[in-house]
Amino acid sequence: MTAADPLQPDLARDLIDRATKAATHRAARVRNHLDAVLLGQGRHSDHADTKVLRRILAEHGWPGHRLVGPDAARAAWSIALHSDDAPDFQRAATILLERAVQAGDARIDHWAHLHDRALITNGHLQEYGTQLLLNPDGITLCPLRAPESLDERRATVGLPPITVALETVRLRYTVGHLSEDAPTVVLAGAA
Template identity: 65%
Template sequence: MNAIEPQRPDLARELIARATQSAARRSRRMRNRLNGVEVGHDRHADHVDAKVLRRILAEHDWPGHRLVGLDAARAAWSLALHADEDPDLQRAATTLLKRAVQDGDAPAPHWAHLQDRTLANSGLPQEFGTQQVLNAAGVQLCPVRDPDSLDERRSSVGLPPIADALERVRRRLASANLVDDVATVVLAEVA
């Protein structure tokens, strides 16, 4: 996937701005640095982000590299990945993202992450092991279908072996000082 000038730089700017703000909100929530009013405002902002992404998907299909560029395509993926309050949006985005991957307009690891998140949010075992839970026992993998062939499936979509991915998540959490006195938090491997 070559770095080319996006067809819709206006959408690119909007997606990047929304994903950047969303990441900042998630970071504050993970660190429990919000009061009740701020949590409400954040949930509203998340809802607005989901609405905007839904509109973009309806008007343009998946906003891949060709339409919005590499950074904005990643931003769209991040917004879809974290739209946990809108499972219909996540399922639709998963389908559109898979087609974009097949067309060479999006990276396969992004689809794998979104597919796993959608499955986990539906109470089903994930396919690629990208979703983990952080609790008092540490980082634990959410349920996975057929764990014996997990690394093979991960390799098929360009993901590293699960042991390497889990170690990277543990290091990231330790460096962010998120492992002490933590409630249960759902995590996603960074792609």
């Protein structure tokens, strides 16, 4: 085993597999390519992924770079980020991720995204402008605290200015690719 090998490679593979499947499903949902059955299956998978991550957090704390490697740590972050049906879990995951960041075992920009998502999920204003709404009319920021100092806060967590981030998201999710009846989707995309 080298210094770069994760301590839990099986756990790493499971997290990556779960996050990859969920991302594929979300991409189809954003483009409104899912019927009711597939939407239901995706929700069931999201709940199962949250349950698995909840168990991992209870057993290991945040699955950071040392435990599972950078790719699986990103996968764990993605699962937590999309656990909107479990707001208490999302808040707890944010705390554990923050501790991992402080220990140098996770990325601060991941924490900023999860922090914002937990705030939005719980009906509060986001801090870093990472949470967006995508609908057929375009892309907008979810409600934001103190917009006048947003770029300063973003810089403290390694995020680019909001204008750069929004342009990147607009290029990725061009409105022309969405149908008129596409659902409004919350994106964690203003990196």
